[in-house]
């Protein structure tokens with residue numbers, strides 16, 4: 001009896017705790033959005049974050065896409081060979097990169113890089129009272145720190161995804177023409193004929209959502225960091241893990257919304 | 262005039278402030294003394310709204326601190342944090358000129374830099390530190406940069422949390438004199454926390470001693486030495502024997 005009630009009690013507490021956390025994160029997200037829209041704006045901060053988040057993520061996202069596109073071509077060729085359908089390689093590489101792998105892998109790489117960096121930076125600022133200092137200098141930390149980061153990530157991750165799509169398709173083309181005996185012009189023609197605007201567009205929308213989530217998780221965990229080095233470490237881990245899980249979960253929901261018949 | 266009445270603050274089971282009553286008259290320099298960990302820094306943060314008190318009232322010039330425009334409220338304050346709290350992503354001069362580079366006090370960058378260099382000079386730092394980053398400075402230099410930042414926008418009310426810890430005696434003297442000048446020449450209200458009794462004598466008009474979550478003694482600095490409160494006399498003399506418990 002007591003075991004049963006105790007375990008129900010634990011379960012209930014965990015459910016309540018999760019709901020409370022969802023509520024806190026949602027409230028945080030809404031406040032960031034309000035601060036993003038309402039002046040004063042900090043353009044200098046925004047430009048800095050556009051560079052830090054977008055530009056400096058290019059190598060990571062590019063390399064990820066290149067290797068993924070190449071591996072994808074090999075796999076589809078091997079799988080297609082079972083049905084004598086090797087010719088589908090260009091179209092499946094293109095659709096796979098643009099709809100799924102470009103945004104998801106790009107988003108996950110950005111989560112590892114950007115969510116961690118934001119959480120560590122803001123967590124350290126919290127612990128060393130820099131965030132309190134901002135407040136006393138008449139500057140709202142949500143506006144000065146969180147809003148530019150979230151906006152920059154929401155704007156730049158779709159661009160990263162677009163670049164990743166192109167590089168991934170190029171990776172597939174490279175492997176297909178050099179290792180699998182495809183004709184270069186035919187491969188590119190196939191890709192161009194097959195790919196539709198919404199294949200790419202849906203991936204870019206996903207990228208914007210993932211970018212928003214990554215920066216949001218970095219800011220949320222950083223600004224609510226516990227005390228000391230340990231608190232910052234935990235905030236960083238939580239930011240990366242929660243951003244990654246949210247990317248995968250929202251990817252499923254977005255795919256369901258965009259493509260389910 | 263800052264007025265605190267019945268201020269309480271606990272962190273979990275630990276009661277830090279247990280009914281603080283204190284008034285800080287306008288245009289004067291008040292120093293808060295008290296043992297380490299008695300809640301002096303928490304007290305300042307309560308006034309600024311960085312820490313939410315559990316109970317009690319805080320009024321500034323008769324108006325409750327928690328009401329009205331928070332930006333306008335904070336614009337009147339400057340704060341030197343105990344740990345400096347410099348922004349390590351910005352060079353020194355941008356730290357000092359932070360308020361002058363954005364918001365309502367925004368001025369051209371070149372002018373803001375001039376003000377920053379002037380404030381740095383007043384805390385004994387030359388123009389060569391202006392373009393360094395806080396991490397490249399010694400602890401005492403960081404403290405002085407932070408002090409320059411606190412006074413840069415010439416706020417009406419300034420809080421200094423241990424302005425002279427980590428400084429050599431001569432530099433301490435410079436900072437003490439600076440705080441005194443800010444009060445007497447600029448007419449600012451200063452509230453300073455310090456452990457350094459020579460600083461207390463140099464800075465203070467009034468002294469308040471925080472002990473066990475309450476103001477134990479409060480009065481003009483001239484009455485301090487004649488006071489008979491055993492807690493205060495033990496603190497001033499720095500004796501290990503007395504009513505204030507020391508673990509050994």
Ligand SMILES: Nc1ncnc2c1ncn2[C@@H]1O[C@H](COP(=O)(O)OP(=O)(O)OP(=O)(O)O)[C@@H](O)[C@H]1O
Nearest residue numbers: 272275277295296297298299300301302303304343
């Ligand atoms: N954010 C916080 N969470 C939990 N406890 C806190 C927090 N801030 C302060 N405390 C506790 O409140 C007490 C008073 O802290 P405070 O920093 O005000 O001391 P202090 O009087 O300034 O000491 P010192 O002279 O050493 O600076 C300490 O015991 C500290 O552990």
Ligand SMILES: [Mg+2]
Nearest residue numbers: 301302343422
């Ligand atoms: Mg302190």
